[in-house]
Amino acid sequence: MPKLSLEPLFCHFVIFLFHCLKTHFISERTVTTMELYCLEADTIVRARPDPNLLCDDRVLQSLLTIEERFLPQCSYFKCVQKDIQPFMRRMVATWMLEVCEEQKCEEEVFPLAMNYLDRFLAVVPTRKCNLQLLGAVCMFLASKLKETRPLTAEKLCIYTDNSIRPHELLEWELVVLGKLKWNLAAVTPNDFIEHIVKKLPLPEDKLDLIRKHVQTFIALCATDFNFAMYPPSMIATGSVGAAICGLQLNSTDHSLWGDSLMELLAKITNTEVDVLKACQEQIERVLVSSLQEGRRLQHKQQQQDQGGPHSKTLDGQDQSSTPTDVRDVNL
Template structure:
């Protein structure tokens, strides 16, 4: 008689159930107290870096986001990787030719922290058009760990989103939509230098408010999700001035608008020049970072 193991291997990753005990006020207050410890220096472009400038960070961040999306990484991986990158650049002068290597290394570390099956060094090297070798990535990993003082449990905006959602008395389906849109806004903020100095709780709250304003159909929105009400409520949760949170939300919405315009322009150009020769080729770097490497 044949028996089939219930624990057989499958393509589907088994996930643990969410522990409601981790969404209490004590945990939230601990996160709020700890988040400042993981903020990078907002002035590192002027005070630390001599070759790297903001537009280079934008190019590499966009490439990192596209790699994470193509590899279907957990939502937390990209913001965490950007936190590592900014904290590293806050303390270590880096040549611009090594910025993509640093970005790949930060994804490597963040993936190990958050993924069940992390990204491999070989795969990340392929995404750089093989401009770096696995040995270089592993060497940079040790340097990054040293500069980050081996403290990789950074507080990111994602740590706050579930706390905010647990406090909203709204339908579960609405929570899922709100969460997805908020995660998108968080990723967008991580690519923009304007938010380097913003606390994760502020970015999470601003993203949640922006998601409610732009991601939900007005007829299906609860009164709690009206922009003014939600902003005031979240400002109380994170103990912030409502005007500061509102300003952060407006900045996020402004970045979203600029990003959508840029995406439309890029799509128009791509439609004219796309040949399809490189479709499915992992060796093709999703975003051109050669300008940074030169």
């Protein structure tokens, strides 16, 4: 009898188990806390950052080892898709980001959903009229994996202006799960943020701001197909670099920063300095063009508003193809 290789299955099971344990851990803690505080029903239950995971270098090394497994198999606009174009991916990504922001989803939900979307599109030729359904399914799955109170099918259908129905969402959920081989616990750039930030000599009072900028850069990268094939660690490292430069934290102490920032970052995630530099520059370019697009649309919006109330019906189409947060970032 041939021997069945259980290794990949086993890995996924371990990851799955980890998530179960995490959930149980959270729940157990809630039970403990409830006796003391009686939490309100609306409170979002979150586990605290676990130093056992974040301060252990083996976790970072494991993330770096397995991250490639969750990348899309090919650049699908060239080899798989016929009906859909890169600009359509951007449209659906922008819509997904808006839904996630409006629903105040956890930060990693959007990048994870985009990972599912890219992996599905890399294997299944999809028609453009089903792309929004796919986007909704991916958010549905990512939200279930990452949130204590996930998005509901009904809510997501309303966000498509009722162009899809809940039972269709549930049916396609099964199809997408099959194509992803049920490997949902993908590594995202967000998984690296704490590991990277912890290793940099950054001012304590700026950490929250840096995290927020990094998350915005990561979301921005997820909307742009050029980053879809990059390893998550590289996107995370480039985003941290871009955030630090953008906030001009590197100009205060030249001996610590400058080129040494790049070298330090590259060392943390085993990336080459040149590649990392290119990645960061690419992120900054995407930011600039998205800021310009944002201004252009804002300007257009103002003109429309001045033009009278009749023009209002048209603005939904591709309004704000940039996340609102990004517009607040000063370079």
